[in-house]
Amino acid sequence: MTIKRISFSGIRNLDDVTLETDSPVVFIQGDNGSGKTSLIEGLYLTGRGSSFRSHDLDHVINYSKDQFVCHALLGDQQRIGVSRHKILKKTQVKINGDSAQSLSELAEMLPLLLVTPLTFDLLNGGPSGRRRFLDWGVFHVEPGYKHVWQRWRKLLIQRNKLLKNGTMARLELASWTDQFVSASKKIDEHRKRFYKELVLKLESNLNEGSQFNNDLSNQIEVKYDRGWSNNSSMEELLERSLELDQRRGFTSVGPHKADLKFSAHGISAKEVLSRGQQKVLITHLLLAQLQLLREKRNLDCTVLIDDLGAELDQENQYQLLNTLLEKGAQVFCTMVDAEQVLNLSLRLNEKYHAKMFHVEHGCVTPLNPGD
Structure with a gap:
């Protein structure tokens, strides 16, 4: 299931943002501490209703806000959303505007595989x-x-x-x-x-x-x-x-x-x-x-890869991404090295159109090959 659009507000150090992600592969580039992993966490929250970084969802909420809200538009026009209010101690999970009965309903709609x-x-x-x-x-x-x-x-x-x-x-x-x-x-x-x-x-x-x-x-x-x-x-x-x-x-x-x-x-x-x-x-x-x-x-599965460059060399990075895409997955991938992101996207663009975003101090902006 493809994520066509994602919106976040109130997540850790990220600025409120809406991203158009209707692409088989989405690169998220930025320095360490810039907010890349928080963006992956937001995607994970949207599909699982839980965090892979903290058992307490209140810890995910930006210190200056009372709640976080995540929304996603999926490839079949279905909508999912997760929110957590710090003061009310209330978590809401919605599918197409209706409250979900369990988190497993989210997981069934959007199979997510996290790779860190x-x-x-x-x-x-x-x-x-x-x-x-x-x-x-x-x-x-x-x-x-x-x-x-x-x-x-x-x-x-x-x-x-x-x-x-x-x-x-x-x-x-x-x-x-x-x-x-x-x-x-x-x-x-x-x-x-x-x-x-x-x-x-x-x-x-x-x-x-x-x-x-x-x-x-x-x-x-x-x-x-x-x-x-x-x-x-x-x-x-x-x-x-x-x-x-x-x-x-x-x-x-x-x-x-x-x-x-x-x-x-x-x-x-x-x-x-x-x-x-x-x-x-x-x-x-x-x-x-x-x-x-x-x-x-x-x-089809959505694969979230945090810090691809930490564990694989450039050729194995390409082989992994190419094989995932061949299997029908949509891939969101964070990396530090801007040159590696550009090289990978150029190689993958022979078959797939890659989208790129840059994260700096929590601000996410589109990244074009010429930037």
Whole structure:
């Protein structure tokens, strides 16, 4: 889904602005601290209703204002908007003028994929980041997953509450455990199905690329760890761990412990692969997700890339952007180096019309090749 126009007011250090963004690729150039990341944050807020920089939306509001407001006009003429009022402590999400029932309605309308320098730590970070990566794909590719996940999450929270209450009757805990097990198995089924498709797409992409990619394909193995042993039933494992779980006050096995494990020749990939190889692998994982989204749901994704130049050299910058555009994505990309932006836009303009904006002290202005 293309974002044709975006309007922001009251976001961090950004001046109020309306940008015409009806282009496959939009470059946002400016020095560090100029407000580039705040602009990406505004786009993220518009499509997710949350920030990737702060859990408290009040922190996003400009210090001199009481609220922020984000509006976007999408390619099919639909309109979405998100606002947060600091004094009223009220967040509003609207779709075509009507209040949305949940943030997931936004996510369904405008699939957003965020790429920051931290994204390239997917292999080195903890399993929670890899679960979020997996669940983002399942959520967008399998429509029924949202309701399954929401029910499972409520059951996990309730079971943990019962575990913390030492006086709670074991019979009541058993009832909630049965429901938790049933929901957990459904989560596992959805994740496993998506994982298998993702790995097939990843292998295909790597084998179609350069010799560097082919060498990487021959090394890499991706395994899905569902969060409990394949050699025992979940019911049995929960019964075995019940005493320990009651002492700790939380459930020790289940989908909330799932992980994607990457290895090369039987050794953890983060210990074997160079930083460059890790970047290539993660880039192809992201591309595989976008391909599945397009093939399974006929949906195109908006990709937000913050500080492209921080992690990739110029040729890989071009290859990533070109491939994303070939997959039907609209890309918003921040960069510091104005010359690199110009070179990339000139190369991409052979197929795609790029738009460029300059950010300085929170002021966003159109940038033309001759400027």
